[in-house]
Amino acid sequence: MxxxxxxxxxxxxxxxxxxxxxxxxxxxxxxxxxxxxxxxxxxxxxxxxxxxxxxxxxxxxxxxxxxxxxxxxxxxxxxxxxxxxxxxxxxxxxxxxxxxxxxxxxxxxxxxxxxxxxxxxxxxxxxxxxxxxxxxxxxxxxxxxxxxxxxxxxxxxxxxxxxxxxxxxxxxxxxxxxxxxxxxxxxxxxxxxxxxxxxxxxxxxxxxGGITGCLDKVRENWYKPWGKPPTEILNGSHPYADxxxxxxxxxxxxxxxxxxxMWNYAAGIPHPKPEFEAHGLSLIPCKSALWLDHSGRRIGPEPMVTGFDTNELCHRISQLNKPYTWQLLNWRIAAKELAVSGSEHNPMIRDRKLFSFLQEVLLGNHRLVRQLEKESDHFIVARDLHELVNQMNRLNGDNSVDYEVLKQEVTQFDDVIRRGQGLWNDDQLRRIQHARSWRSDRVRTCKPRPILDPSAGPLIAIKLRLITRKSxxxxxxxxxxxxxxxxxxxxxxxxxxxxxxxxxxxxxxxxxxxxxxxxxxxxxxxxxxxxxxxxxx
The missing domain is CATH 3.50.50.60 (FAD/NAD(P)-binding domain)
Structure with a gap:
C-alpha cells in the first residue's frame, strides 16, 4: 500500500x-x-x-x-x-x-x-x-x-x-x-x-504545549532556589501537556x-466540575482582599497584592509552612474585583454580549460571586467573622484558623482605612491607589472601605493553592x-x-x-x- x-x-x-x-x-x-x-x-x-x-x-x-x-x-x-x-x-x-x-x-x-x-x-x-x-x-x-x-x-x-x-x-x-x-x-x-x-x-x-499539565514533571523541574515544591499544587493546564x-x-x-x-498562579481553587485529577480553576484575586496564611495571619511583612508580580506571589506562597492561603474579603469587593481566568466563567465577554458585560462592570459581577458560592466549597460566605472562621476550620478539618488572630488583622487594616486617605500608611492601600490611577483598572478596583463594614457584607473567605499554567x-x-x-x-x-x-x-x-x-x-x-x-x- x-x-x-x-x-x-x-x-x-x-x-x-x-x-x-x-x-x-x-x-x-x-x-x-x-x-x-x-x-x-x-x-x-x-x-x-x-x-x-x-x-x-x-x-x-x-x-x-x-x-x-x-x-x-x-x-x-x-x-x-x-x-x-x-x-x-x-x-x-x-x-x-x-x-x-x-x-x-x-x-x-x-x-x-x-x-x-x-x-x-x-x-x-x-x-x-x-x-x-x-x-x-x-x-x-x-x-x-x-x-x-x-x-x-x-x-x-x-x-x-x-x-x-x-x-x-x-x-x-x-x-x-x-x-x-x-x-x-x-x-x-x-x-x-x-x-x-x-x-x-x-x-x-x-x-x-509545555510540561505543566504533569504535576510530577512540575515538581521534578521546580526552580531549585525556591527549595522544595509545595506538597499540594493544582493543575491549571491539561494532563496532555506532559x-x-x-x-x-x-x-x-x-x-x-x-x-x-514556569508561569504558575497563586490563586487556584479545585475546579467545581473537574475533568481530571487535581483539576484547578485559576482566580484573578482581589487587590482589596487581605491575603492570609493558614492561621489567619496576614502574610507579610510586605502585604501580598495581585497585579504587580505574579511570580513573586508564587515564590512567597511556596515558602509558607502550609501549601495553601486564604483571602478575606466581602461581597462588595468580590462583586467588583473578583474574576476567573479564562473564557468558561466570562460568558458575557466570550459570547460578546456587550450590554450584559457593561452591566456587570458597572453594577458588579454578582452572577459570578453567586456561582462560586454555590459550586465551590473553597468559596465560603458568612454573616459574621465568627461564622466565617468556623466554616474555614470546618473545611480544613482542624482549628488552624485562629479567630482572635484573624480579627486583629482585619481590624487593624480597617482602622487604617478609617483614618482617611492622607493617613493610609499601608503598602496594600498604596498599591490599590496606584491601580485606581489607571482608568481601565479603576472600574475594577474598589475604593477602600473597611472590610467589616456591615453594609458591604456578607463576608467571604477563599481557600487558595498554587496552580500551574504555562511552561x-x-x-x-x-x-x-x-x-x-x-x-x-x-x-x-x-x-x-x-x-x-x-x-x-x-x-x-x-x-x-x-x-x-x-x-x-x-x-x-x-x-x-x-x-x-x-x-x-
Whole structure:
C-alpha cells in the first residue's frame, strides 16, 4: 500500500498549530494535524483562555494616550526576564516580539475580522523590579474562545481546505529520522490495539504545549532556589501537556532549556466540575482582599497584592509552612474585583454580549460571586467573622484558623482605612491607589472601605493553592522556529512553536513574563515557522 506523504505535519491542534496550518495552506501546502485529544477540544487551552495579549505600540494604546514603543517594552522585558549571557535565542525572540507584535499579531488579527475590547489593562507592573511601564494587556472581544472559533472557520471555509487533514485521538510518541533529517512521526490511535502508525512529511512541527499539565514533571523541574515544591499544587493546564514530545525531540538531538521556568498562579481553587485529577480553576484575586496564611495571619511583612508580580506571589506562597492561603474579603469587593481566568466563567465577554458585560462592570459581577458560592466549597460566605472562621476550620478539618488572630488583622487594616486617605500608611492601600490611577483598572478596583463594614457584607473567605499554567522554557528554536541541537545548529525538517518552544527560543520570557505574552507568542512563532516552511523548495 502506498504511504501518503504530506508537505507538513503539525503535532498539536492548539492555537499555534491552527495558525501554522492556516499560513501553510494559504500557500497550497498539504498539512496533516495530529491531535492527542478529541475533536471537541480543538484549540486546546487557548479556547479556555481569557484572550489577553501583551502588544506594543498599537493604535489602541495611542488612542488611550499610552506612549509605548519597542525600546521601552524591551527594557521592561529584560527587567523581568533576568536573562543570562547564554540566552542568545531567548533574547532574539524577546526583541522579535516587541518589534513585531503590533503588525504580526494586532493588525493581522484585525484583518481576520477579530476585534479587541477598547481598553488596555495594566498588569504585571513590577514590585522589586520594573515590569510593564505602561498598560499593554489587550483583550480579544470574545476571549480565546472566539480566537479559536475564528481559525476553525477560516480553515473550514478555506479555498485550499482539501489540502488540510485532521486526525484526532492520535498520540505521537516518536519522530522519524532519515539521513539526519526529520521526515515524520509515529503515533498510537486511542482505544486500539493496532501497532503504531507512521506519518511522513517534508516538515514536522511540534505544537504540543509545555510540561505543566504533569504535576510530577512540575515538581521534578521546580526552580531549585525556591527549595522544595509545595506538597499540594493544582493543575491549571491539561494532563496532555506532559512533555512527551519534548523527550522525543531530545532523543533526536534537540536542545531543551529552562524547563524550571514556569508561569504558575497563586490563586487556584479545585475546579467545581473537574475533568481530571487535581483539576484547578485559576482566580484573578482581589487587590482589596487581605491575603492570609493558614492561621489567619496576614502574610507579610510586605502585604501580598495581585497585579504587580505574579511570580513573586508564587515564590512567597511556596515558602509558607502550609501549601495553601486564604483571602478575606466581602461581597462588595468580590462583586467588583473578583474574576476567573479564562473564557468558561466570562460568558458575557466570550459570547460578546456587550450590554450584559457593561452591566456587570458597572453594577458588579454578582452572577459570578453567586456561582462560586454555590459550586465551590473553597468559596465560603458568612454573616459574621465568627461564622466565617468556623466554616474555614470546618473545611480544613482542624482549628488552624485562629479567630482572635484573624480579627486583629482585619481590624487593624480597617482602622487604617478609617483614618482617611492622607493617613493610609499601608503598602496594600498604596498599591490599590496606584491601580485606581489607571482608568481601565479603576472600574475594577474598589475604593477602600473597611472590610467589616456591615453594609458591604456578607463576608467571604477563599481557600487558595498554587496552580500551574504555562511552561516558560522548552525546545530551543531560532527565529525561524527551527529546532536547534546542542551546538546551535538547526535539525533539518523539525520545527517547534508556541509553548512547546517556550514561546520562542526555548525561553523567550526568561524568569518571568510580562503577562499576555502567550497567545501572541503562539501566533508569532507559528507564523515564523510557516514562513520558513513556505519559503523552502
Amino acid at each position: 502506498a504511504i501518503k506523504k504530506y508537505d507538513v505535519i503539525i503535532i498539536g491542534a492548539g492555537i499555534a498549530g491552527l495558525v501554522a496550518a492556516y499560513e501553510c495552506i494559504n500557500k497550497g501546502k498539504s498539512v496533516l494535524i495530529l491531535e492527542r485529544n478529541t475533536k471537541e477540544h480543538l484549540g486546546g487551552l487557548a479556547k479556555l483562555s481569557f484572550g489577553g495579549m501583551a502588544l506594543v505600540g498599537t493604535p489602541l494604546q495611542r488612542r488611550l494616550g499610552i506612549k509605548d514603543n519597542s525600546a521601552i517594552a524591551l527594557d521592561d522585558w529584560h527587567s523581568f526576564a533576568d536573562f543570562g549571557t547564554s540566552d542568545v535565542y531567548p533574547k532574539q525572540w524577546a526583541e522579535q516580539y516587541v518589534h513585531e507584535s503590533a503588525e504580526q499579531v494586532y493588525h493581522w488579527l484585525l484583518g481576520l475580522d477579530l476585534k479587541f475590547f477598547p481598553v488596555v489593562n495594566w498588569v504585571e507592573r513590577g514590585q522589586y523590579k520594573r515590569g510593564n511601564s505602561v498598560p499593554r494587556y489587550h483583550v480579544l472581544w470574545g476571549t480565546g474562545h472566539r480566537l479559536v472559533e475564528r481559525f476553525e472557520e477560516l480553515l473550514k471555509n478555506h479555498p485550499n481546505r482539501d489540502r488540510l487533514s485532521y486526525l484526532f485521538e492520535h498520540k505521537v510518541t516518536e519522530l522519524v529520522e532519515e539521513n539526519g533529517k526529520i521526515v515524520g512521526c509515529t503515533a498510537k490511535q486511542k482505544n486500539t490495539s493496532e501497532k503504531d502508525l507512521s506519518f511522513f512529511a517534508d516538515h514536522v512541527v511540534v505544537a504540543t 512533555g512527551l514530545l519534548h523527550e522525543a525531540v531530545s532523543r533526536k538531538g534537540g536542545n531543551l532549556t529552562h524547563l524550571d521556568k 516558560l522554557g522548552g525546545i530551543q528554536t531560532d527565529l525561524q522556529s527551527r529546532v536547534l541541537n546542542q551546538l546551535g545548529a538547526p535539525i533539518a525538517g523539525l520545527y517547534a512553536i508556541g509553548e512547546a518552544a517556550g514561546f520562542g527560543g526555548g525561553g523567550a520570557s526568561g524568569f518571568k513574563s510580562l503577562e499576555g505574552t502567550f497567545l501572541s507568542g503562539c501566533i508569532l512563532t507559528a507564523r515564523a515557522a510557516a514562513k520558513s516552511i513556505n519559503a523552502s523548495v
